[in-house]
Amino acid sequence: MPPSSASYIEGLSAVAESVISDRLSRRKTRHLRERFIEFILFSAAAFSVFVTLGIVYVLVSESVVFFRQVSVWDFLTDTQWTPLFDDAHYGIMVLLSGTLVSSGVALAVAVPLGTIIAIYLSEFAPFSVREVAKPLLELLSGVPTVVYGYFALLFVTPLLQALIPGLPGFNLLSAGLVMGIMIIPYVASVSEDAMRAVPMSMREGSYAMGATRFQTATRVVTPAALSGITAAYILGISRAVGETMILAIAAGMQPNLTWNPTEPAATITSFIVQVALGDLPHGSIGYQTIFAAGLTLMLMTLAFNVLGHVLTRRFRQAY
Amino acid sequence: MSKVAEGSLAASSMVVKAETKNLNFHYGSFHALKSINMPLYEKKVTALIGPSGCGKSTYLRCFNRMHDLYPGNRYDGEIKLYPDNTNLLHAHVDPIEVRMRISMVFQKPNPFPKSIYENVAYGLRVRGERKASIVDEKVEQALRGAALWDEVKHRLKDLAFNLSGGQQQRLCIARALATEPEILLFDEPTSALDPIATASIEELIADLKGKLTILIVTHNMQQAARVSDYTAYMYLGEVIEFDVTDTIFIKPKNKATEDYITGRFG
Numbered sequence: 001m002p003p004s005s006a007s008y009i010e011g012l013s014a015v016a017e018s019v020i021s022d023r024l025s026r027r028k029t030r031h032l033r034e035r036f037i038e039f040i041l042f043s044a045a046a047f048s049v050f051v052t053l054g055i056v057y058v059l060v061s062e063s064v065v066f067f068r069q070v071s072v073w074d075f076l077t078d079t080q081w082t083p084l085f086d087d088a089h090y091g092i093m094v095l096l097s098g099t100l101v102s103s104g105v106a107l108a109v110a111v112p113l114g115t116i117i118a119i120y121l122s123e124f125a126p127f128s129v130r131e132v133a134k135p136l137l138e139l140l141s142g143v144p145t146v147v148y149g150y151f152a153l154l155f156v157t158p159l160l161q162a163l164i165p166g167l168p169g170f171n172l173l174s175a176g177l178v179m180g181i182m183i184i185p186y187v188a189s190v191s192e193d194a195m196r197a198v199p200m201s202m203r204e205g206s207y208a209m210g211a212t213r214f215q216t217a218t219r220v221v222t223p224a225a226l227s228g229i230t231a232a233y234i235l236g237i238s239r240a241v242g243e244t245m246i247l248a249i250a251a252g253m254q255p256n257l258t259w260n261p262t263e264p265a266a267t268i269t270s271f272i273v274q275v276a277l278g279d280l281p282h283g284s285i286g287y288q289t290i291f292a293a294g295l296t297l298m299l300m301t302l303a304f305n306v307l308g309h310v311l312t313r314r315f316r317q318a319y
Numbered sequence: 320m321s322k323v324a325e326g327s328l329a330a331s332s333m334v335v336k337a338e339t340k341n342l343n344f345h346y347g348s349f350h351a352l353k354s355i356n357m358p359l360y361e362k363k364v365t366a367l368i369g370p371s372g373c374g375k376s377t378y379l380r381c382f383n384r385m386h387d388l389y390p391g392n393r394y395d396g397e398i399k400l401y402p403d404n405t406n407l408l409h410a411h412v413d414p415i416e417v418r419m420r421i422s423m424v425f426q427k428p429n430p431f432p433k434s435i436y437e438n439v440a441y442g443l444r445v446r447g448e449r450k451a452s453i454v455d456e457k458v459e460q461a462l463r464g465a466a467l468w469d470e471v472k473h474r475l476k477d478l479a480f481n482l483s484g485g486q487q488q489r490l491c492i493a494r495a496l497a498t499e500p501e502i503l504l505f506d507e508p509t510s511a512l513d514p515i516a517t518a519s520i521e522e523l524i525a526d527l528k529g530k531l532t533i534l535i536v537t538h539n540m541q542q543a544a545r546v547s548d549y550t551a552y553m554y555l556g557e558v559i560e561f562d563v564t565d566t567i568f569i570k571p572k573n574k575a576t577e578d579y580i581t582g583r584f585g
């Protein structure tokens with residue numbers, strides 16, 4: 001090989017090398033930048049996970065302190081809740097019954113009405129109505145719960161008292177009804193989004209078979225949107241179980257083991273505010289109860305979410 | 320239709336099932352169909368061909384009043400349905416009644432989120448059929464008619480989404496057949512399917528002809544030639560030529576039709 005051509009080839013490879021290394025270095029900086037962005041995103045995600053874990057840690061560790069003095073068995077089976085009395089009892093069922101009854105009333109209002117509103121908005125309402133109704137619903141869900149609480153106490157309760165003689169001024173029914181009204185926008189809005197996401201081709205298939213609007217909405221669109229609708233219900237349940245203000249204002253705060261919505265009763269949440277607002281000494285058993293109650297609340301919400309997942313999957317298989 | 324009588328099919332046995340008379344259709348202000356006149360012969364397959372956007376789907380969807388689902392659409396003219404001589408586009412005719420008599424199969428299979436059985440039973444259920452024995456019988460009959468029975472008879476309770484694309488399309492055909500429609504509309508039923516599934520659907524259409532009237536939109540010239548008895552060539556919202564399929568493909572009268580058939584169309 002003549003030297004000239006060898007040096008030519010050498011020169012070529014040198015050029016190629018420089019180009020490649022140039023590219024490489026640029027790729028490296030891009031790589032670094034991506035790593036950095038990835039790190040920021042990861043930190044944001046990790047932060048929220050850590051905060052959640054922190055909350056769980058505090059709840060559990062403080063509850064452990066509580067359960068050293070009160071057995072889990074007593075906690076679950078005792079029928080009295082008197083943590084601040086000399087003769088202290090810690091039966092969580094007392095508070096749980098209030099939570100379940102008021103949530104039950106709320107869901108009995110919010111699930112049917114929310115679903116009906118969603119079906120109407122998604123399948124029946126003309127464009128103009130939907131354009132007004134949707135933001136209005138979202139506005140409704142922005143009303144502070146204190147306002148709902150006073151609405152229950154000062155408006156709904158007197159109305160109910162006219163219908164049900166002897167109804168006490170504080171009761172679970174009024175609070176539950178208003179809580180239901182508060183939850184309707186959530187259920188309706190999330191359900192409607194799920195129904196709107198059902199492809200038009202599926203509706204056309206139903207109409208082409210001679211189905212009416214109502215049949216199409218209930219037999220095709222609703223089952224197609226079922227996982228989203230179930231999610232809406234679960235969201236509603238979580239809201240109801242965790243709602244505090246309305247119950248604290250309108251349901252009375254005396255612990256009362258009852259399944260009767262016309263009675264006053266404390267719930268887990270309203271008990272927690274009551275204790276948290278009072279000046280109980282840090283570390284006393286009375287103070288410790290709110291962590292046990294909080295843990296119960298968290299486990300309940302968790303259970304509902306798991307149930308929701310299971311139901312969604314089950315239904316998806318069954319229809 | 321003296322023009323048709325010249326064709327290779329015997330004119331004597333032909334019964335008109337539906338007749339389009341001076342049909343115009345508007346999407347809002349867009350004039351999508353222009354003065355369409357053509358017959359639909361009973362128990363024959365009629366194909367609609369033409370370039371994309373010429374109005375084939377629009378025309379097909381007039382037959383089951385699909386355009387009523389969206390605001391701003393307007394029909395003018397008539398589609399007469401025989402033997403009862405009803406104008407199915409008339410404002411006083413309930414679109415649901417029309418859809419009870421005329422079924423449709425769509426371009427993309429669109430099964431409902433239900434079991435195979437319930438998909439086929441859907442039309443019967445919305446008509447209020449309660450008797451389980453009747454529904455069972457008609458579901459089986461429809462699935463046999465759609466050449467799907469043997470593949471699904473052991474898994475009728477399975478979700479329809481678990482079927483393959485070709486099976487889903489045959490399921491949609493079974494769904495459309497279950498209510499024993501007088502006319503079956505197909506809008507490019509094989510365009511989302513592979514060649515084998517396409518062949519089975521074409522075979523099916525060949526089996527169905529003779530049992531009911533079929534109107535099919537297709538982009539595939541060979542398909543039109545294979546499955547149809549009559550063909551209409553559409554262009555820019557008009558029917559340029561309607562005739563016996565053989566005539567359209569062998570010696571079309573219109574130069575534009577010939578250019579399209581032979582692929583000289585731009």
Ligand SMILES: Nc1ncnc2c1ncn2[C@@H]1O[C@H](COP(=O)(O)OP(=O)(O)OP(=O)(O)O)[C@@H](O)[C@H]1O
Nearest residue numbers: 346349351369370371372373374375376377378538
């Ligand atoms: N909803 C609608 N609103 C307004 N114009 C429409 C609408 N649907 C279709 N069109 C127009 O009407 C004309 C005919 O459309 P159509 O869907 O019937 O065509 P096609 O022949 O079926 O085409 P392709 O073969 O691509 O399916 C097109 O110009 C289309 O843009």
Ligand SMILES: [Mg+2]
Nearest residue numbers: 375376377506
């Ligand atoms: Mg089309």
